[in-house]
Amino acid sequence: MTDIRWEDAFCGEGNNCFRIGTDTEGNGYIAVAGAEDRPLTDTREALRTLILDIKAGKADHLL
Structure with missing residues (x-):
């Protein structure tokens, strides 16, 4: 199992x-x-992009 460091x-x-x-x-x-x-996983860069897009309001329509 992968050792994940959680925030x-x-x-x-x-x-x-x-x-x-x-x-x-x-x-x-x-x-x-x-x-x-049971996490979703991707590259750090993809996760970074997701977070930046959410902060920029690009996912507001999903809420």
Whole structure:
């Protein structure tokens, strides 16, 4: 199993919490807090792009 280093949980309104993690092989992970054993995974660059796009408001229509 890959050793993932998880960041502290981020909780939005309504306590929708998720965590972001990385491993030593350059992969990025995102998981619902408490379900870190079932993360989505991609490269760190893809995760970085996702976060920047969310911060830029490009995902607001999904909410």
